[in-house]
Amino acid sequence: MNRRQFLSAGAAGIFSASNYAAPFADTKPKRVGMIGSGWYGKSDLLRLVQVAPVEVVSLCDVDSHMLAEAAELVSTRQASHKKPRTYSSYKKMLAEKDLDLVIIDTPDHWHALPMIEAVKGGLDVWVQKPISVDIEEGYAMLAAARKYNKVVQVGTQRRSTPHLIEARDQFIREGKLGQIGVVEIYCYYHMRATTNPPDTTPPDYFDYETWTGPAPMRPYNELVHPRRWRAFEEYSNGIMGDMCVHMLDMTRWMMDLGWPKSVSSSGGILVDKKSKANIPDTQTATFDFGDLKVIWNHRSYGAAPDPKYPWGATFYGEKGTLKTSVMGYDFIPEKGAPVHKDVVYEYEQFPEDRTEKDLERHVAPAIRGHMKNFLQCIESREKPVADIEQGHISTASCILANMSMKLGRTLTWDPAKHRIVGDEVANKLLRRPYRKGYTHPAASLV
Numbered sequence: 001m002n003r004r005q006f007l008s009a010g011a012a013g014i015f016s017a018s019n020y021a022a023p024f025a026d027t028k029p030k031r032v033g034m035i036g037s038g039w040y041g042k043s044d045l046l047r048l049v050q051v052a053p054v055e056v057v058s059l060c061d062v063d064s065h066m067l068a069e070a071a072e073l074v075s076t077r078q079a080s081h082k083k084p085r086t087y088s089s090y091k092k093m094l095a096e097k098d099l100d101l102v103i104i105d106t107p108d109h110w111h112a113l114p115m116i117e118a119v120k121g122g123l124d125v126w127v128q129k130p131i132s133v134d135i136e137e138g139y140a141m142l143a144a145a146r147k148y149n150k151v152v153q154v155g156t157q158r159r160s161t162p163h164l165i166e167a168r169d170q171f172i173r174e175g176k177l178g179q180i181g182v183v184e185i186y187c188y189y190h191m192r193a194t195t196n197p198p199d200t201t202p203p204d205y206f207d208y209e210t211w212t213g214p215a216p217m218r219p220y221n222e223l224v225h226p227r228r229w230r231a232f233e234e235y236s237n238g239i240m241g242d243m244c245v246h247m248l249d250m251t252r253w254m255m256d257l258g259w260p261k262s263v264s265s266s267g268g269i270l271v272d273k274k275s276k277a278n279i280p281d282t283q284t285a286t287f288d289f290g291d292l293k294v295i296w297n298h299r300s301y302g303a304a305p306d307p308k309y310p311w312g313a314t315f316y317g318e319k320g321t322l323k324t325s326v327m328g329y330d331f332i333p334e335k336g337a338p339v340h341k342d343v344v345y346e347y348e349q350f351p352e353d354r355t356e357k358d359l360e361r362h363v364a365p366a367i368r369g370h371m372k373n374f375l376q377c378i379e380s381r382e383k384p385v386a387d388i389e390q391g392h393i394s395t396a397s398c399i400l401a402n403m404s405m406k407l408g409r410t411l412t413w414d415p416a417k418h419r420i421v422g423d424e425v426a427n428k429l430l431r432r433p434y435r436k437g438y439t440h441p442a443a444s445l446v
Contacts, residue, residue: 177317
């Protein structure tokens with residue numbers, strides 16, 4: 001499938017989500033593999049085990065210690081108590097051809113290649129957000145999902161968060177905010193790495209060469225693994241690609257938005273200049289949807305303007321304001337009584353949530369709902385609530401913001417041509433070079 005054929009097939013169409021909560025009725029266990037067995041990989045996989053009769057067959061990771069720990073944990077949680085086979089190569093794992101679906105929870109720079117390999121091999125895929133580190137990667141992932149007719153769910157589980165579904169339905173869809181002119185989305189967590197440890201030799205249980213993969217090779221540093229790799233733009237799109245993508249995607253879902261018409265951004269490393277991290281500690285971006293502006297702010301220092309909402313989205317309408325986050329929501333009407341709702345943890349149904357190591361307990365219900373929707377769509381062959389196309393739009397929009405910040409100008413996006421209007425310098429940045437030995441997947445679309 002080349003670029004012209006893909007575009008003419010209507011790849012830019014917008015999918016309206018169906019109810020995530022319909023019961024999953026299939027009784028035949030799905031055979032599951034996972035690529036990336038770290039923190040969120042285990043969180044996602046164990047939520048799947050909670051909601052469906054699956055058999056986790058295989059796990060893959062380039063950290064042998066992390067891999068062995070995950071295999072042992074899964075054996076204690078799945079019904080069969082079997083320990084999954086373990087692999088250091090995702091290609092070898094997929095070559096077994098004994099899976100129905102695969103979960104990809106690798107660092108961002110390793111999303112595109114295994115996702116495309118999996119759908120080529122006939123598998124449905126769950127892939128974490130952001131789906132890609134450059135826009136052409138995401139485009140190639142979308143093209144592959146459509147070409148091979150596979151269900152691909154992106155881990156933007158705000159679309160399956162029970163209290164946020166309630167907020168969307170009761171306040172936005174019922175028009176209780178009136179016309180919404182601006183949505184402020186933001187993150188004020190002190191989450192950016194602030195230290196400057198020396199470069200060292202990778203530990204013997206960690207295959208740093210393979211972990212680096214298509215990304216530029218940096219000297220190994222303890223900040224990279226585990227979990228803090230987002231401190232470096234070589235592997236991610238920073239806080240913009242980690243936290244903004246969730247809130248932008250949530251806003252787009254709540255308000256039925258497609259692509260922004262243009263994106264502008266400013267910021268940089270304004271305060272923490274001593275850290276080894278090379279991602280911005282401060283950034284503002286405006287996603288222009290015409291009569292609606294969605295404005296992002298992140299700052300990894302100082303206090304949040306509202307301590308109850310350090311990461312969230314605030315919808316400003318002519319009739320009221322709606323504040324939303326992973327922890328709950330507040331509706332403040334111009335007239336009438338305010339409405340408050342807290343996240344529900346579901347401990348009675350899933351008591352193991354209380355003791356699971358490193359689990360974001362407030363997010364567990366959303367992941368379960370997201371997994372149910374994924375499985376339902378595997379059966380129906382419908383697009384899931386966070387279909388790969390929606391993940392691509394939200395991811396690419398955040399990448400455009402980073403590009404705008406670096407270039408110092410507004411970028412106008414043409415979704416039909418999948419190009420930035422009148423800016424060939426910017427268009428050259430839609431695909432970043434892959435390291436020698438790796439082929440960028442967008443090459444197949446030329």
